[in-house]
Amino acid sequence: MTxxxxxxxxxxxxxxxxxxxxILEQYLSHLRIERGLSANTLAAYRRDLTRYLSHLAHAExxxxxxxxxxxxxxxxxLRTGADGGSALSAxxxxxxLAAVRGLHSFLDAERVSTTGDPARLVPTPSLPSRLPxxxxxDQVEALLEAAGRPGTGRDSAQRALRDRALxxxxxxxxxxxxEATGLDLDDVDREQxxxxxxxxxxxxxxxxxxxxxxxxxxxxxxxxxxxxxxxxTGTPAVFLGSRGTRLTRQAxxxxxxxxxxxxxxxxxxxxxxxxxxxxxATHLLHGGADVRSVQELLGHASVTTTQLYTxxxxxxxxxTHASAHPRAQRGA
Numbered sequence: 001m002t003x004x005x006x007x008x009x010x011x012x013x014x015x016x017x018x019x020x021x022x023i024l025e026q027y028l029s030h031l032r033i034e035r036g037l038s039a040n041t042l043a044a045y046r047r048d049l050t051r052y053l054s055h056l057a058h059a060e061x062x063x064x065x066x067x068x069x070x071x072x073x074x075x076x077x078l079r080t081g082a083d084g085g086s087a088l089s090a091x092x093x094x095x096x097l098a099a100v101r102g103l104h105s106f107l108d109a110e111r112v113s114t115t116g117d118p119a120r121l122v123p124t125p126s127l128p129s130r131l132p133x134x135x136x137x138d139q140v141e142a143l144l145e146a147a148g149r150p151g152t153g154r155d156s157a158q159r160a161l162r163d164r165a166l167x168x169x170x171x172x173x174x175x176x177x178x179e180a181t182g183l184d185l186d187d188v189d190r191e192q193x194x195x196x197x198x199x200x201x202x203x204x205x206x207x208x209x210x211x212x213x214x215x216x217x218x219x220x221x222x223x224x225x226x227x228x229x230x231x232x233t234g235t236p237a238v239f240l241g242s243r244g245t246r247l248t249r250q251a252x253x254x255x256x257x258x259x260x261x262x263x264x265x266x267x268x269x270x271x272x273x274x275x276x277x278x279x280x281a282t283h284l285l286h287g288g289a290d291v292r293s294v295q296e297l298l299g300h301a302s303v304t305t306t307q308l309y310t311x312x313x314x315x316x317x318x319x320t321h322a323s324a325h326p327r328a329q330r331g332a
Contacts, residue, residue, distance in 0.1 A: 020053045023063055027106050036201045040178065048099040055083045064113045066104065068121040074100075075122065090125040097124055133269060134282035140171055142266035143276075147259035148216075155242060161224030163255045165216040166239055166247075170256075170273055172213030173197070174280035174298050177273035181247050184236040185221075190214060199299040207297055281306070 016024065028046060031037045037045070055074055056063055074083065078096060081087035088096065101119040108117040135143070148164030150156045169180055179197040187196040193209050209217075217238075225240060232244020239247040253273060260271035277298070284294050295306040 016050065016053055017057050020057060020063060023103075023107070024049055024053060027103050030106060031102075036203075038178075038200060038202065041200065044095075045099050045102075048096040049103055051078075051083070051085055052096065052100050052103075058084075063103070064107055065115055066118050067115050068118045071100070071118055071122045075125070079125070094125050097122070133275070134279040135267070135271075135275060137283065139263075139266055140276070140279055142263040143259050143271065144168060144171070146262035147255065149262060155227060158224040158227045159242075161216075161220040162228070162239060162247075163259060165213075165220035165224075166252060166255055167259060167276065168213040168216040169195075169209070170276040171280055172210045173207045174277050174284075175207075176200075176277060176299075177249050177252050179299075180273075181237075181239055181249055181252050183238040185238055186236065188217065188238065190218070197299065200301075203299065205296065205299050 028042055031045060032042055052074065053063060055077065056066070061070060075093060075097060077083040078088045078093045104113065104117050104119040107113040144164060144167050147167045148160050150160040166180060169175055170177070173195055175197055176199065179199060182198055183195065193214060194206050195209050196204060196206055198204055228240040228242065229244050232240065235244070235246050237246035241247045241251055256271060256273050260267050281294055281298055284297070291303060291306050295303045298306060300306045
């Protein structure tokens with residue numbers, strides 16, 4: 001397995017020049033060892049950088065000799081698909097540019113670049129303002145109720161208990177989907193009403209677990225998990241799939257999607273696991289929590305990321321004020 005977590009090289013990666021492949025592997029090893037990035041993040045870096053290095057190889061340009069003009073032309077090719085790949089949105093192109101910035105900064109720090117760090121002179125594509133769309137509390141309740149509704153087929157009752165517990169945790173502790181599926185039995189302390197989460201870069205944090213989430217988790221661990229675990233080989237994972245192995249992120253996504261479909265028409269917008277995390281943060285701020293506390297609960301490295309949710313709260317309060325206050329209407 002490669003350092004980026006992929007079991008085999010892609011067709012584009014196999015076509016890289018030997019020197020470019022060495023640069024890629026050295027940088028990914030740096031990210032894994034020095035910065036502690038997760039396998040999923042490394043895989044994303046690998047995809048973006050493989051496309052970039054393939055573009056340079058086709059143009060017969062050495063990565064250590066790239067200048068800002070080359071980078072700007074590549075960025076334009078990304079947006080249009082002229083490099084042979086699919087055309088990318090501004091957000092996806094910005095993500096790719098971030099990966100390339102890191103690579104050139106690494107080459108500059110290692111003193112192998114002949115042009116310094118060319119990425120510093122290339123502006124990031126402008127992105128539209130995108131605020132998270134949290135669910136209303138009654139929509140959250142409809143989603144949770146739908147998740148706990150048994151369907152048909154084998155283990156439907158056990159899976160309903162699991163699905164309800166999973167969604168209760170996603171909303172009740174604001175966990176990322178990878179943090180929830182990565183939970184082990186020893187990570188949950190029911191006496192202390194807390195859970196140990198492993199976030200990005202394998203950073204750990206302890207978060208409080210509320211009564212509703214604990215009750216749903218207890219019901220699943222008592223009446224749901226044992227039947228699922230009987231088909232496996234003794235994994236310590238909290239959430240199990242139908243074969244008794246750890247529930248994958250993809251399967252957890254399907255759980256949320258099925259619950260959202262079953263909760264219609266209460267839900268009018270597409271729902272993802274991150275929607276519950278958005279809702280968790282926004283509802284905390286609505287309830288009076290301070291931004292720094294929410295930052296710690298979410299595991300954000302920077303408070304700037306958390307402050308995005310304060311804008312959602314301000315917008316909501318502005319709407320409430322405009323509709324409820326007698327002198328808030330325009331022209332009053």
